[in-house]
Amino acid sequence: MNGGTIDWNKIAVFLIHFSPWILVRILFLAGFAAYLVFAAVVAIQIFAMTKTVSSPLNFLVRLFGFLHFVFALGVLLFMLGAL
Amino acid sequence: MADIYLSHEKPEKKEITKTAKRIEPAVKPSMATKEPKLMAKPLAAAKAAKIKEKREQKSINELIGRGHRLPLGAFVARPRNMNFESQGREEKIILLLRRHWITNMRWIFSAIGLALAPLLLTVFPLLGSFPPRLQAAALMLWYLLVLAFTIQQLLSWFFNVGIVTNKRVVDIDFFNLIHKRISDAELDRVQDVTFTVSGILRTMFNFGTVFIQTAAEKPELSFEDVPNPSLVTKVLEKIVRMKKQ
Numbered sequence: 001m002n003g004g005t006i007d008w009n010k011i012a013v014f015l016i017h018f019s020p021w022i023l024v025r026i027l028f029l030a031g032f033a034a035y036l037v038f039a040a041v042v043a044i045q046i047f048a049m050t051k052t053v054s055s056p057l058n059f060l061v062r063l064f065g066f067l068h069f070v071f072a073l074g075v076l077l078f079m080l081g082a083l
Numbered sequence: 084m085a086d087i088y089l090s091h092e093k094p095e096k097k098e099i100t101k102t103a104k105r106i107e108p109a110v111k112p113s114m115a116t117k118e119p120k121l122m123a124k125p126l127a128a129a130k131a132a133k134i135k136e137k138r139e140q141k142s143i144n145e146l147i148g149r150g151h152r153l154p155l156g157a158f159v160a161r162p163r164n165m166n167f168e169s170q171g172r173e174e175k176i177i178l179l180l181r182r183h184w185i186t187n188m189r190w191i192f193s194a195i196g197l198a199l200a201p202l203l204l205t206v207f208p209l210l211g212s213f214p215p216r217l218q219a220a221a222l223m224l225w226y227l228l229v230l231a232f233t234i235q236q237l238l239s240w241f242f243n244v245g246i247v248t249n250k251r252v253v254d255i256d257f258f259n260l261i262h263k264r265i266s267d268a269e270l271d272r273v274q275d276v277t278f279t280v281s282g283i284l285r286t287m288f289n290f291g292t293v294f295i296q297t298a299a300e301k302p303e304l305s306f307e308d309v310p311n312p313s314l315v316t317k318v319l320e321k322i323v324r325m326k327k328q
Contacts (some may be wrong), residue, residue, distance in 0.1 A: 021214060028220045035227050042234060045261065049242040052263065053255060055154045055165045061241075068234070075223065083220055 025083045032076045039072035090232055126315075139325045143177060157181040158306045158310040167246060167253065168265070178247040178318060181306040182240060183290035190236040235281075237261075245293075245306035247319060252295055266304055268297040270326040276319045278312035295319065297325045 002044035050058045098256040147160040154162060159179040166176070201222055204210060210218045239257060246253040253267040273295055280291035295304040309315055 001179055021217065024213075024217060025220075028217065028224060031224050032227075033190075035231065038231055041261070042238075045257075046238065048263075049238065049257060052168045052265070053165075053244055054167070056163070057154055072227075075227065079220060079223070082216060 029076075029079060029083060031071075032079050035074045036069075036076050039069040043069045107269075135169045143321060146314070146321065147178070148284060157183050158315075167244075167255065169253075169267070170248070171250060174248045176246055176248050177322065178245075178315065180245040180306050180309040180315065181243065183288060183310045185284065185288050185290070186308050187236070187240055190232070194229055194233045194236075197232070198226070201225060232261045245304075245309060247315075247322065249322065252297075252304060252319070254306065266301050268295065268299040268301070268304060270323050272298040273319070273323045274298055276316050276323070280312060293319070 043065040046061055050061055091130050123153075144161070153159065153167060157180065159165070162176055162179050165179060165278045170176075175268070176211065210221055213221065239259075242255070242257050244255050246255070249270075251267050251269045252263065252273065255263070255265050275296040277291065277294045277296075278291050280286055280289070285291050285308075288310075289312075290310045292316050293306040293309060293312050295306075297304065306315065
């Protein structure tokens with residue numbers, strides 16, 4: 001902006017160099033982040049479920065929920081670096 | 084040689100008993116010694132109740148059989164080291180029921196199909212125009228969604244249980260990951276137990292739905308697609324009959 005006027009040159013340069021793949025990358029990263037949220041919900045719900053019905057497999061199920069969350073976090077971090 | 088007691092020796096024995104009798108009044112008499120008849124009745128009643136409970140348990144165990152105790156099973160009789168949230172102190176789980184394993188085949192085949200779906204990309208290259216990194220990311224996201232679907236179905240099968248205890252019937256349902264419902268009815272309030280087995284698959288694999296009509300707030304509980312519904316019904320009817328006697 002220069003004295004209240006719009007700098008169309010800068011906008012034109014941005015549009016020329018703009019790649020739609022950036023949007024696709026953002027969408028994919030949002031997808032991985034959503035999966036991380038899902039993994040957190042699963043871990044919390046496993047805790048609630050094992051409290052409601054406890055069995056000898058409680059420890060394994062809870063461990064699975066935790067490892068699944070760690071896996072989702074690892075995937076997101078990996079994709080943040082890769083994409 | 085046999086002992087021969089002369090007549091004058093006999094009073095010694097009498098003296099011993101007399102001293103024993105003298106000692107007794109010095110000790111404060113307890114209820115048991117003072118009124119043995121009063122204490123005997125409730126003790127005998129408790130003993131009789133325990134014997135009756137053991138007999139009932141034995142008859143139920145004979146009905147159920149010695150097998151089916153794996154925690155991953157769909158029909159778990161007298162499960163070990165298992166309990167639920169609102170279980171009472173003297174409440175014991177007699178049956179723990181889940182949907183028959185064959186009901187999982189639908190989502191298992193769906194998951195396998197979804198996992199193999201990316202192979203179609205070799206025939207229909209939908210992601211051909213994507214950069215290689217984004218193709219890999221798309222594939223990774225697809226398999227994460229398949230994993231999410233599988234986990235949700237597995238947890239739903241494992242934790243949706245019907246429980247029969249020596250005091251009540253409990254139905255635990257998790258509709259999705261954030262919605263659960265627990266319904267229960269005392270055995271005294273169970274009015275009628277019926278079951279249905281309909282369809283070829285259910286008839287072949289012997290699973291069906293058990294309906295329990297109650298006089299509780301919720302008029303009917305149902306255990307859907309449980310294995311051996313006739314045995315479940317028999318056990319429930321027996322326990323209810325015993326409870327009402």
